[in-house]
Amino acid sequence: MGRLLAHVLTAAAATAAAAPDGIACGYEDPRSVSIGILNWVYPDALHVMSAVWQAEHAGVLPPRGASAASGPLAFYRAASSMEKLGARLEYRIATEAGPDIAVVLLPAAMWTRHVRRPDGIDVKTHVPGPEKDDVVVVTSEKVVRALLAGDITLEDAQAHGLMHFYGKDEALAAARATFRTTFPAAVLSPQDAVPADHAGAIGQEYP
Known part of the structure; x- marks a missing residue:
């Protein structure tokens, strides 16, 4: 069973990597999105969507507003959130070794890769999918925002099922450490806050 899953993950990553750069996501065309295979490759990934709804009702996340779920404005908002996430990750751990991280936002299935470089992190927004050795993070734009x-911590996100991590053990641990360092449970003091120029600018899943 483990070998079969490994073959599925490898094939899915290769297929995604070979897709054209112009591949649509749900922000551009909701009809183009088929997220069923995502739950097959990354077990329980789609639970993130129900977890977001439950968190909204529980007051953990703001209630659902009337903002558009698709279209240019929604896409640019999501891309901006991914750029800001990359800037925050870079500020905290740019000099540390670790895996590249691919984040997929549900339900739009928009993929962004955060690729480590010697001088920081390169944010590749709206890519076809993850690369073979990426750690995959399944979440929603609302959770990232x-x-x-600072409205929720990483511990909050994981405790409520709002963010799932997938990858090989060592890489998975490094990715989790990256997020824990970037989003600590304690409230940051003003001198530890991210500077404004930074703030703007497969395997097994573990709970």
Whole structure:
């Protein structure tokens, strides 16, 4: 069973990597998105969507507003959130070794890769999918925005099922450490806050 899953993950990553750069996501064309295979490759990935709804009702996340779920404005908002996440990750751990991280936002299935470089992190927004050795993070844009704003912690996100990590053991541990360093549970003091220029600018899943 483990070998079969490994073959599925490898094939899915290769297929995604070979897709054209112009591949649509749900922000551009909701009809183009088929997220069923995502749950097959990354077990329980789609639970993130129900977890977001539950967190909204529980007051962990803001209630659902009337903002558009698709279209140019929604896409650019999501891309901006991914750029800000990359800037925050870079500020905290740019000099540390670790895996590249691919984040997929549900339900739009928009992929962004955060690729480590010697001088920081290169944010590749709206890519076809993850590369073979990426750690995959399944979440929603609303969760990312809440993390960036300091409204929830990483522990909150994981405790409520709002963010799932997938990857090989060593890489998975490094990616989790990256997020824990970037979004600590304690409230940062003013001198530890991210500077404004930074703030703007497969395997097994573990709970």
